[in-house]
Amino acid sequence: MVSPVSAPKKTFAERWTYLRPYLWEHRVPIFWGWIFVVVSTALDQVSPWMVKVILDSLQSGSAMPKIMQCLAVIVAVTLVSAILLFYQRLWVIQASRQMEYSLRKDLFAGLMVQPKAFFDRQTVGDLMSRSTNDLDRIRDMIGPVVLHLARMGCLLIFTAVCIFLLHPKLLLTGLLPSLVMPIAANIFLKKMYAHFGGIQKNLSALNAYVQDTLSGMQVVKGFGRSQPFEEKFRGASEELRKSSLRVALFNASIWPAIGVLGVIGVAFSAWYGGRMVIQNQITLGTLSAAILYLLRLQFPLIGLGWVASMVQRANVSIDRLIHLKDSFLAPVHRASPPPSSTSTTPEFESLSVRSLGFSYDGKTPVLDGISFSLERGGSLGIVGPTGCGKTTLLHLLCGLYPPPPHSLNLNGRERADVSDEDWRQHFSYAPQDGFLFSTTIRENILFGGDEKPPMTVEQVADWAGLSRDLPQFPNGYESMLGEKGINLSGGQRQRVGLSRALLSPAPVLCLDDTLSALDAETEEVVLENLRRLFRQRCLIIAAHRYSAVMHCDRILYLDRGRIVEQGTHEELLRLNGAYAAVWEKQRLSESLETV
Ligand SMILES: Nc1ncnc2c1ncn2[C@@H]1O[C@H](COP(=O)(O)OP(=O)(O)OP(=O)(O)O)[C@@H](O)[C@H]1O
Ligand SMILES: [Mg+2]
CATH class of the missing domain: 3.40.50.300 (P-loop containing nucleotide triphosphate hydrolases)
Incomplete structure (x- = not known):
């Protein structure tokens, strides 16, 4: 069996092409969410500036009303910013959930029209993993991760502008150490992609194994072979544990180091700015505001590590979904539109x-x-x-x-x-061992179809010789079946499958x-x-x-x-x-x- 467990790495353009229709579909809440990010981050810059005004006023012996005005401005912008923060989260997170829904719907619809040959080459566990974990990761990236990234970008720009307005030299000293970050991040992100690729691959393999084993539990028990299966499961879990630990270790050691770069910037600015205050080049208020601006960058800077790892996780997941989509097989032919469910019984000559x-x-x-x-x-x-x-x-x-x-x-x-x-x-097809769902016998026969007299469930079951076994079922056709019809005999399973085929026109x-x-x-x-x-x-x-x-x-x-x-x-x-x-x-x- 050829299973596309690991997927080749895609380019940014390929990922963008894949996501673009979904982003476009939800562009309105995303647009407003981002607008609010920009406005709320801009408002956040007001408070440190007010601190500068207050300190400068105190130094020049200004009256209390001016200080009170500044304090009132701080309270007002903080309140407005909090409200905007609420709406930006609400809209972007909602959009990400909607996108996840659309992606999952399309993925499932794509799987549903695949010919049997496609499923011959897949494992159910891997397909499950792609339609759940991988989509969750993409949703996380479009929601909280991109939000954080946008906020971080705005914060960097606005902070840089504010410090530049305070004094250009303070900007240089404060942000200098952070300039090495893009180079460091580029190296680390590449490594991280490989690590996350490993995790997703191991997770898919584990899912496939668990699904296979649980489906075949009857055979496993029948042969008394639980032990080797347990050992194999332990091996697959161990692989997943190891790859997850590798990422945890990587995250724990690298990203705090990047946070340290920011603190060095603050310390450098404090030292250099202090000298400028002593030489009367700037006021104490200006230096305090600059330090406040730089300190405000610290938390988002450390959060960048989380953002980077989430983006790489999502990249691996997008690549896996693109790869799955690429491996979809073309239908034999789609010359005419699908017939509607109300169409008449097909003719056969x-x-x-x-x-x-x-x-x-x-x-x-x-x-x-x-x-x-x-x-x-x-x-x-x-x-x-x-x-x-x-x-x-x-x-x-x-x-x-x-x-x-x-x-x-x-x-x-x-x-x-x-x-x-x-x-x-x-064509209707009754296989040797038809798959039965864990629902009632009636639902299994109906199989989403309609009863049109005289073709009722009771009638087709009678023709298929199933009705004679009915007294054995406690609730007749409403009796619930276990998974894959486990509580039926082989012959009964066959006749439920035959009844299903007979109901088809x-x-x-x-x-x-x-x-x-x-x-x-x-x-x-x-x-x-x-x-x-x-x-x-x-x-x-x-x-x-x-x-x-x-x-x-x-x-x-x-x-x-x-x-x-x-x-x-x-x-x-x-x-x-x-x-x-x-x-x-x-x-x-x-x-x-x-x-
Ligand atoms: N999905 C598949 N992929 C690859 N090979 C397959 C697949 N299904 C069947 N085969 C192979 O094709 C050959 C014919 O299989 P098929 O199931 O059609 O035989 P059959 O006559 O129905 O056998 P039986 O009487 O046991 O049901 C076999 O050699 C089988 O191994
Ligand atoms: Mg056969």
């Missing part, structure tokens, strides 16, 4: 398969030169040894994998000329060994129902037990992906080949069972 070949990996052929055709009211049986390609053929017919050009034709239209949705409307029903867990008598009753129901439609049955296909109009015997024998049941028996040999064995073992 004929299905023609011509020299169909297929390979999962592009190297090993799984199907080769398959040709047959089916008319309305016809039935087809597919048999052959295990691994001969029965399921693959059904998957291709149902549109789950893209077939080679000109190999499939439905109602006279080539596969490439029919949209995926339209094609799939013609699709004209072609494909059964993939769906009746294998039924006893011979129930199988015969269900098959009789199906033959009656599909008299005007079409039935394709892949099976190991030949009793399921013997009444079909035509039977294909596959071996290693090729049709080696075909005909009616009688014709194949007369041929006396592979089909006849297996039939004879099955007949013998059945008669031995009845004895």
Whole structure:
């Protein structure tokens, strides 16, 4: 399995292209949030200036009313700034949540239209990790992180302007040590990207492992193999712990050092400014205001470390999502718009398969030169040894994998000329071990579809032979199923899957060994129902037990992906080949069972 657990690093432009539509969608609250950042940061610069005015007034012996006025200004701007701070947070955080919602919605919608071949190459744990953790990180960056960064940028500019207005030399001494920061940050950010890439990769691997193990818990317990699984889990957790610790150590040692640079700037200014006060070049008020401005930069400067690490985390996550999006497969064809749910039952006249070949990996052929055709009211049986390609053929017919050009034709239209949705409307598929959801039996049969009399849940369950088992369920069709229908027998699971397929109005029903867990008598009753129901439609049955296909109009015997024998049941028996040999064995073992 090829899982895109780690993703190649993307450029800023690629990340911007990915996020731009979402940022644009929420531009109004983001714009106002940022405007408020600018205004509130500008207002924050007023207080130190007022301190300068107060100190200068005290030194020149001015009257108390001026000092009181300054104090009133300080209180007023602080209040207004606090209100703006509230709104800027509210709007930007809300916008980031909305963006997260839009990103997640689009990601899920993208996954939903992916063909089966895409999911063959992914692990559920990794996809889960991308649709939760990675999106959380992007949201954090667009919300609090960018807010902090914007505030920091405004603060730096406004502080620089204010100190420059106080005295240009104070600006130089105060901010000089901070000038090395961009160089240092550039080196550290590169390292940090690698560290966070490691964390996300290990987290995805751990998620995939936990998901796999919990899904297969029945097998794990059945074989009494908890111990090796626990050890493997410990190994994966250990990897995650190590990579997280590496980042923690990096953060703990580097970023406080950057904060120290700011303090050196303050000390340098105090020393240099003190000398200027002694030489009467500036007032004590001017020096005090400059020191206040520089001290106000300290907390945001230390917070830059947090900002940098959050940005790098988010960058890794954006890269992973872009990589996932890039690995999406194109649908087989989307020529026409998807049919609406109110569309009428699709018509079926004929299905023609011509020299169909297929390979999962592009190297090993799984199907080769398959040709047959089916008319309305016809039935087809597919048999052959295990691994001969029965399921693959059904998957291709149902549109789950893209077939080679000109190999499939439905109602006279080539596969490439029919949209995926339209094609799939013609087929319902009942797999050998259909996936059941942990909801009621009724919901599992309905599967989001509608009941249209006479096609009710009760009726299709009756045709599928499920109703006879109903007394075993405490609440009938409303009985809740455990995860993957754990509280049903294999045969019951198959019949819930068959009922689901029967409820669909699709004209072609494909059964993939769906009746294998039924006893011979129930199988015969269900098959009789199906033959009656599909008299005007079409039935394709892949099976190991030949009793399921013997009444079909035509039977294909596959071996290693090729049709080696075909005909009616009688014709194949007369041929006396592979089909006849297996039939004879099955007949013998059945008669031995009845004895
Ligand atoms: N998703 C997949 N990716 C790669 N190879 C696959 C995949 N599914 C099936 N195969 C391979 O394709 C071949 C045909 O498999 P398929 O499931 O079609 O056989 P089958 O006739 O249905 O077998 P069975 O009777 O056991 O159900 C097998 O060799 C199998 O290993
Ligand atoms: Mg199969």
